[in-house]
Amino acid sequence: MTTDTTRVIAGASLAGAKAAETLRAEGFDGPVVMSGQEAERPYERPPLSKDYLLGKAERETIYVHPASWYADNGVELRLGVPVTGIDPAAHEVGLADGSRVGYARLLLATGSSPRPLSVPGADLDGVLYLRSLGDSDRIRAAFADASRVAVIGAGWIGLETAAAARAAGADVTVLEMAELPLQRVLGRQVARIFAGLHRDNGVDLRGGVQIDEITGSDGKATGVRLADGSHVAADVVIVGVGITPNSQLASAAGLEVDNGIWVNAQLRSSDPDIFAAGDVANAFHPLLGKHVRVEHWANALNQPQAAAKAMLGQDVAYDLVPYFYTDQYDLGMEYAGYVEPDGYDDVVFRGDVDGREFIAFWLGDEGRVLAGMNVNVWDVNDAIQALVRSGRPVDVAALCDPDTSLESLAEG
Numbered sequence: 001m002t003t004d005t006t007r008v009i010a011g012a013s014l015a016g017a018k019a020a021e022t023l024r025a026e027g028f029d030g031p032v033v034m035s036g037q038e039a040e041r042p043y044e045r046p047p048l049s050k051d052y053l054l055g056k057a058e059r060e061t062i063y064v065h066p067a068s069w070y071a072d073n074g075v076e077l078r079l080g081v082p083v084t085g086i087d088p089a090a091h092e093v094g095l096a097d098g099s100r101v102g103y104a105r106l107l108l109a110t111g112s113s114p115r116p117l118s119v120p121g122a123d124l125d126g127v128l129y130l131r132s133l134g135d136s137d138r139i140r141a142a143f144a145d146a147s148r149v150a151v152i153g154a155g156w157i158g159l160e161t162a163a164a165a166r167a168a169g170a171d172v173t174v175l176e177m178a179e180l181p182l183q184r185v186l187g188r189q190v191a192r193i194f195a196g197l198h199r200d201n202g203v204d205l206r207g208g209v210q211i212d213e214i215t216g217s218d219g220k221a222t223g224v225r226l227a228d229g230s231h232v233a234a235d236v237v238i239v240g241v242g243i244t245p246n247s248q249l250a251s252a253a254g255l256e257v258d259n260g261i262w263v264n265a266q267l268r269s270s271d272p273d274i275f276a277a278g279d280v281a282n283a284f285h286p287l288l289g290k291h292v293r294v295e296h297w298a299n300a301l302n303q304p305q306a307a308a309k310a311m312l313g314q315d316v317a318y319d320l321v322p323y324f325y326t327d328q329y330d331l332g333m334e335y336a337g338y339v340e341p342d343g344y345d346d347v348v349f350r351g352d353v354d355g356r357e358f359i360a361f362w363l364g365d366e367g368r369v370l371a372g373m374n375v376n377v378w379d380v381n382d383a384i385q386a387l388v389r390s391g392r393p394v395d396v397a398a399l400c401d402p403d404t405s406l407e408s409l410a411e412g
C-alpha cells in the first residue's frame with residue numbers, strides 16, 4: 001500500500017479536466033498530476049465540427065478552463081508528455097520524458113481515436129480525419145480551397161463535417177456503407193429524416209456503397225473509387241468511420257478491457273486504485289442494467305465527476321441517462337436514452353416531422369420510453385430523461401399528443 005496521496009489523471013481533455021476540477025471542488029488538497037498527449041490544454045471537441053469549423057467560434061471559447069486555472073488550482077499539467085505505461089504493483093506511471101510519477105489513485109481518461117480507413121490511397125494528402133483542434137484547423141483550411149469534398153461515413157462527425165463543407169460552398173458527396181445515414185444508431189424511420197435534411201441542403205448522399213480506393217495524383221487525393229467502378233472526384237476526402245477507445249495502456253497493465261476499460265458503476269477498473277471515465281470507459285450503468293461505453297460529450301462532462309469522488313473514497317454510482325446533441329444546418333437536436341440497434345419495438349412521433357420540429361420516441365415493451373430525441377423543439381429534454389428514467393409504460397396516444405405534458409406522463 002502506497003503512502004503517496006497523489007491523484008494522477010492520464011488524458012488532458014474534457015473528462016480529465018472535469019475530474020481535476022471535482023477533486024479540488026471536493027476539498028482534496030493533495031497533489032494532482034494530469035498528463036496529456038496533446039500540446040493543448042483541455043478543450044471541448046463538439047465545436048470542432050460545428051461553430052469552430054464554421055469559423056463562428058473563437059479558439060479561446062473551446063477550452064474547458066482558462067490557462068491560469070491549472071496553476072491556480074495546483075494541478076500539475078504535463079502537456080505533450082503522455083503516460084507510456086502503468087505499473088499497478090508499484091503504483092506508478094511512466095511518462096514519455098522518462099519520468100515516473102507515483103499515485104494513490106489513477107484515472108484513465110485517454111478517450112478515443114478515429115478508426116483508420118484501410119483502403120489503398122488512404123494515406124494520400126487531402127485525406128483528413130477530425131478529432132483534434134489541429135485536425136479542425138486543417139479541415140477548415142482545406143475547405144477554403146476545395147470545390148469538391150467527399151465524406152466517407154455518414155455518422156455524426158461525417159454529417160456535421162458535410163454541413164460545414166456545404167457552408168464553405170463546396171459540392172459535397174457523402175458515401176455510406178449502410179443504406180441510410182445514422183441508420184445503426186437511429187433506425188430507419190429517423191435516419192430517413194437526416195437523409196432528407198442533407199439532400200435538401202444540396203448534399204449528394206449515396207448509401208449502400210463500398211469504398212475500393214482513394215485515387216490520387218502526385219501524392220494528393222483526387223477522389224474516391226467505389227466498388228461498382230464509379231468515381232467521385234474530390235479535392236478533399238474526410239474520413240469519419242467511427243472511433244476506437246484508447247485502452248492500450250490499460251491492456252498492457254493487465255486491466256480488464258472489452259470495448260474500452262471495463263469499470264463498475266463507481267468507474268473503478270479491475271484494479272481497485274485505477275479508474276476510467278469518458279469515451280474510454282465501458283461502465284456498468286445501473287439504470288440500464290448493463291455495461292455501456294458512451295462516446296458523447298455529456299458523458300465526458302459528468303462521468304469523471306463521479307469517478308473523482310470515487311477516487312476520494314466517496315460512495316457514488318454513475319447513472320445519468322445518456323445524452324447527446326448535434327447541430328447541422330438549421331437543425332438542432334438533443335437525444336436522451338439508450339437503444340441498441342433493433343433493440344426497440346417501435347418509433348413514434350409528436351409534432352411536425354416534415355417541418356423537422358418534433359420529438360421521436362423509441363419504445364420498448366408495453367410502451368416504455370427507451371429514448372427520445374427532440375428536434376428543433378426545446379426545453380423538453382429533462383422531461384424526456386424523466387420518462388426514460390421512470391421505466392413506466394405510457395399511453396402511446398398521449399405520448400404523441402402535443403397537448404399532453406411529458407412531465408405528467410413521466411409522473412404517471
Ligand SMILES: Cc1cc2nc3c(=O)[nH]c(=O)nc-3n(C[C@H](O)[C@H](O)[C@H](O)COP(=O)(O)OP(=O)(O)OC[C@H]3O[C@@H](n4cnc5c(N)ncnc54)[C@H](O)[C@@H]3O)c2cc1C
Pocket residue numbers: 010011012013014015016035036037038044045046047048049081082083084109110111112113130131132157246249277278279280294295296297298300323324325326327
Ligand atoms: C469533432 C467532434 C465533434 C463532436 N461533437 C459532439 C456533439 O455534438 N455531441 C456530443 O455529445 N459529443 C460530441 N463529440 C464527442 C465528445 O467530444 C467526446 O465524447 C469527448 O471528447 C470525450 O472526451 P474524453 O475526455 O473522454 O476523451 P477525448 O476527448 O478523446 O480526450 C482524451 C485525451 O487523452 C489523450 N491521451 C490519449 N492517450 C494518452 C496517454 N497515454 N497519456 C496522456 N494522454 C493521452 C488524448 O490525446 C486526448 O487529448 C464530438 C467529438 C468530436 C471529435
